[in-house]
Amino acid sequence: MNGTTDPRFEGVRTAFAENFTARGERGAAVVVYEAGHKVVDLYAGSRNIEGVGVGEGPRWEPGTAQILRSATKGVAAAALLLLHQRGELDLDAPVGAYWPAFKAHGKEHARVRDVLAHRAGVPALDRPLTPAEAADPERGAAAVAAQAPFWAPGTDHGYHAQTYGWLVAELVRRVTGDDIGTFVAREIAAPVAADVWIGLPDAQAHRAGRVGPVEAPVTAGGLRARPSRRLAAAYGDPHSLTRRAFGSVDPAPDENDPAYRAAQLAGSNGIGTADGLARLYASLIGEVDGGRRLFTPETVRLARTEASSGPDRVLVVPTRFGLGHMLHGVASPLLGPGSFGHPGRGGALGFADPESCIAFGYVTNGMRTGVTADPRAQALVRAVREALGRHHSGA
Template sequence: MSSEVKGQVADGFEAVRDAFIRNFEALGERGAAVVVHHGGRKIVDLYGGTRDVDGEAPWESGTAQILRSGTKGIAAAALLLLHQRGELDLDAPVGSYWPEFKAHGKEDARVRDVLAHRVGVPALDRPLTVAEAADQDLAAAAVAAQEPFWAPGTDHGYHAQTYSWLTAELVRRVTGRSMGEYVAEQIAGPVGADVWIGLPEAQAHRVGRVGPVEPPATGQGLRSRPKRAIVEAYENPDSLTRRAFGTIAPAADENDPAYRAAQLPGSNGIGTAEGLARFYASLIGEVEDGARLFSAETVQLARTEVSSGPDRVLISPSRFGLGHMLHGIASPLLSPTSFGHPGRGGALGFADPESGIAFGYVTNGMQKGVTADPRAQALVKAVRGALGGGA
């Protein structure tokens, strides 16, 4: 499989290529790509394996894949960009933009609570079908009518699916545009990043099929066994964990063109590794032939901790800024200054302002686990080592 790895790395970053090759040889990789920018310049661009998890056609430069929750980092950037431009107040009540959201004691919920997973509605009393989830009017109404599981702002828990409708509705109420439209016009377009929330039909031919793959055995020292409390939370159908991840039921077919075309900013964005890395590079600096999106003040907002400690949904401790995960046990990134977002089972994108690194990794092989995928982590460690931070 290593002979199928293509692309380039800058001098000094050869260890990233070695780690990428090892992912295929030892960590169960089927098809993937990784891109790293440094100071706005691309220094790693690698891809290999097959385009489809269950196929034989080779992965090509520009092959795209579903990002799952990696999409949340893009959605968060949309809200932060609106704040930067004076169109959205992070400290304003959500209800000041979306009056229906005030129901059942949510009148004090703030916009920043939505971004930091503190708004208290990680699940719905009745799960939505895939068709209902794709209907922003219907889904937003369901979220607005939901009684919170805790008083907004008082605790945090990962809003795995409801993050889609919370963020999309705020964008729609402020701009009159859908999240997918706003991202295309104000984020992806200006910086030249191949990322989409709502895949255009013209780009569908670039997207590979995804599917589950078995993670490496624990005996190889590659992934430790999760704690009993975490296992029980995912197994118990009545737990908040299962309810949060099961807000869309039955689960969507992620290879269905109709699902890929839907706009779910918490779970179904599509992108290339280059698109993901370029997006994050544009948050912390100017990219080649593109714009810079975030001011220094907004970068500081993105990387400042708002939520930390035991997560009511993930069970394990998590750290969030305003929409992005921060470096920590649940989602190790490059350094304490990093902010970004993993996708359940594989994808990872982040920016590290201190080093000027922006990172994008996508895969078609979805392994078990919500964060800290061993393949992505192997690549992050290699980047860290190349920068002199040790493996």
């Protein structure tokens, strides 16, 4: 166990240690900011999943970065909200006003806010893209633009697992002329010194650890946690919208491939440190270390105001979304009702909670099969919540 914690947050250290001893953690880091100042900074294990338990491979260091999977979506959403904040993007404008080809097949009424709230109606592709095709931003954008909607845009919501990245990236390009990776690096990450990338630069590639699957630990009763029958059926049916949405890139790419990591998939392949993820969210709700703040209070309000809720046509379970970020709920329990952020399938989590002035970042190299509410991340969130409860009660 390495790193530091403010005495009030020692419970987070305990929960982090228990992730390794009881929840199957292999290598991970967690960082928490409170009112723009770091109060938790912990890391342990190996940065490479293959090296754990056999004494091989480099150990996790403070600057170790890992793939964020869908936690990338929260970073990408910040790009569109920042453009709106600057008056360069109208959330109520049709997507087709910026991207005429997107009007095809009855999508002319889809608004920018529908993209952010997973209401655009195109969570899957009739023909999945290969990893090489998916990494080509023009090919990805063209495929989504040509896709007939699965429902009338704006009338329902369903998680756009892969297509979200091409939608957001193309809107950024149409408005600014920049690719999403360049915009995030220059306008979001650099101003607040957050180590987060969409498209890992060659100069930073040495910092990224290797990821891989890990099984859920055996419970006290000798069983492993299993998804509900309904959820298992949705993921097991190759014709379900669930499988088709997550299978919009087929075969699944090798997440340790340097070419994949250098690609700019704004919904799935961001790379970052726990500090970078937490620091970015801290900068959305306030100044970090007395420095710059990215979002105005009005933009924070937009990010965490419910835009979609109820049964999700892709994830099956009920979900809640603001404009680009998941909100506290069944699918993604965060710190409190006002929290907003995004998990990554199998582990990573980043979010901000304006009421408590908390920003949270967690990354891991051990990827689980679950999409949301990873038990390791949730144990850490509960520990933060308990620490704040004790502090506010005067304990």
